[in-house]
Amino acid sequence: MxxxxxxxxxxxxxxxxxxxxxxxxxxxxxIDQEGPQDLGGQAWWSFGGLFLVDxxxxxxxxxxxxxxxxxxxxRGSAQWDRLSGELPEDAWGAQWGRAYVEFAxxxxxxxxxxxxxxxxxxxxxxxxxxLSAGGHGNSVPRFHVPWGTGxxxxxxxxxxxxxxxxxxxxELRHRHRCDGLIVExxxxxxxxxxxxxxxxxxxGVSSSRRTVGDFALRAPAVIVAxxxxxxxxxxxxxxxxxxxxxPPTRMITGVPASVDGRMIDLAGEAGARLVNxxxxxxxxxxxxxxxxxxxSHGIRILPGPSPLWLDALGRRLPVPxxxxxxxxxxxxxxxxxxxxxxxxxxxxxxxxxxxxxxFALSGSEQNPDLTYRDRGLLLRTRLxxxxxxxxxxxxxxxxxxxxxxxxxxxxxxxxxxxxxxLLDPAAVAxxxxxxxxxxxxxxxxxxxxxxxxxxxxxxGDRLTRTTAPHRLLDPSAGPLVGIRLHTLTRKSLGGIQxxxxxxxxxxxxxxxxxxxxxxxxxxxxxxxxxxxxALEGTFLGGCLFSGRAAGRxxxxxx
Numbered sequence: 113m114x115x116x117x118x119x120x121x122x123x124x125x126x127x128x129x130x131x132x133x134x135x136x137x138x139x140x141x142x143i144d145q146e147g148p149q150d151l152g153g154q155a156w157w158s159f160g161g162l163f164l165v166d167x168x169x170x171x172x173x174x175x176x177x178x179x180x181x182x183x184x185x186x187r188g189s190a191q192w193d194r195l196s197g198e199l200p201e202d203a204w205g206a207q208w209g210r211a212y213v214e215f216a217x218x219x220x221x222x223x224x225x226x227x228x229x230x231x232x233x234x235x236x237x238x239x240x241x242x243l244s245a246g247g248h249g250n251s252v253p254r255f256h257v258p259w260g261t262g263x264x265x266x267x268x269x270x271x272x273x274x275x276x277x278x279x280x281x282x283e284l285r286h287r288h289r290c291d292g293l294i295v296e297x298x299x300x301x302x303x304x305x306x307x308x309x310x311x312x313x314x315x316g317v318s319s320s321r322r323t324v325g326d327f328a329l330r331a332p333a334v335i336v337a338x339x340x341x342x343x344x345x346x347x348x349x350x351x352x353x354x355x356x357x358x359p360p361t362r363m364i365t366g367v368p369a370s371v372d373g374r375m376i377d378l379a380g381e382a383g384a385r386l387v388n389x390x391x392x393x394x395x396x397x398x399x400x401x402x403x404x405x406x407x408s409h410g411i412r413i414l415p416g417p418s419p420l421w422l423d424a425l426g427r428r429l430p431v432p433x434x435x436x437x438x439x440x441x442x443x444x445x446x447x448x449x450x451x452x453x454x455x456x457x458x459x460x461x462x463x464x465x466x467x468x469x470x471f472a473l474s475g476s477e478q479n480p481d482l483t484y485r486d487r488g489l490l491l492r493t494r495l496x497x498x499x500x501x502x503x504x505x506x507x508x509x510x511x512x513x514x515x516x517x518x519x520x521x522x523x524x525x526x527x528x529x530x531x532x533x534l535l536d537p538a539a540v541a542x543x544x545x546x547x548x549x550x551x552x553x554x555x556x557x558x559x560x561x562x563x564x565x566x567x568x569x570x571x572g573d574r575l576t577r578t579t580a581p582h583r584l585l586d587p588s589a590g591p592l593v594g595i596r597l598h599t600l601t602r603k604s605l606g607g608i609q610x611x612x613x614x615x616x617x618x619x620x621x622x623x624x625x626x627x628x629x630x631x632x633x634x635x636x637x638x639x640x641x642x643x644x645x646a647l648e649g650t651f652l653g654g655c656l657f658s659g660r661a662a663g664r665x666x667x668x669x670x
Contacts (some may be wrong), residue, residue, distance in 0.1 A: 125154025125631025132663025190643025302403025388606025398600025
């Protein structure tokens, strides 16, 4: 044997597993098709939000949370509906979901602090839900933002891997692409693949796939930690869920091209059971990056509750299509409404005042104050006047942004971004007038206006995320900004089915000897810990939790 355990993938979940195995003294090999500059994988690019329940940070802001409320929210979002039959697809995912909420309400905060993750005081209210108590969404703010954003989450585990490499406990074999698992006597005993030529391209940039050799490595345990399918639009379309209608003709990409989904199918070929492949998580508020790193690079706007959201024909989206509320519910509206099927975009209309305070951009590189732990910049950008630099750059340079002093001029420029002028200025003006009429009183029948006022009752949102209600046509809040929004590919919610020890299960429901799966490749645990829909801040946490479980299980079995 070349090692005690081989980990396929040097992203967050694989590095967490490696930390557990190397600490226990196991000889660990990590292989990854990318170079050393991409250590940390997709998580490095993320905003880094972490889901915690009843934390000191929440209590400091007056938030009352509990395991029971969080579990109610999780179940309402998951809506597991594949629990019947001899080998139900959701059986293990539901167990993983509960175990994760227990982790988030229990030892998670202490564990991440021990690992070296520091939290800012900020607790965001992401994915607020479908406006029903038992349905999708977070009833209270739970989105804890770490110092360093995604880099602050993954860096401690990168450092641990590099330190273990220096002592010889862990080998990092970059530019090693796994092309298959070695199976003998029904057990997985290694991996084989191609060695790719060295490529010094910067982090995230698509790298060469020219091969310069082959390799085979053997170990009694193999952990698949290769991520999902978001960088492979062909796979996204192949598994697109029927409940979300038809996939857009054009999407933009929220993850590097290396997130290609190959290993999930290779694990299936080795005997692992693949479940819930049609469950996925994409964003409807994507904009083209004006400074792209990978092909079709998109950035998600994390909106506050105030933007006016219109479909491609200029009509206001119905509930739950409200900014920051229900990502997949909004995607369902946009992709299942017959007259919208031919159109791949929707629109935000905001005042400059709204854009300055309510627009955050997903990504470590889009949040320099948090990523570089610059507290002075944080105070100036989050609590000061004017838009943060990254937001201002998108407004000024982004291909999807237009600015105008009047609504008529704005709609004309919005029509200039599409092949056909689909927006009727008079119809848009009527929608804006109806919306603005609801601002004049502290009372309203408008669901979005009620949500805005609810948001401002939370101190964290009032300080950093939600403007005081005002009219879109208030000249003192202008100029107006129109933003064309695209579907942004991101996460897989299904994949390799695993038990609570992250052991991959076969077609008969029994563990495949020697094979484990973690992170997005395993649907963040069990092949579907989130069910049909997710609560924000739970993706990186799912990588932490499942990676830890796999590493500990391998140690126990060794």
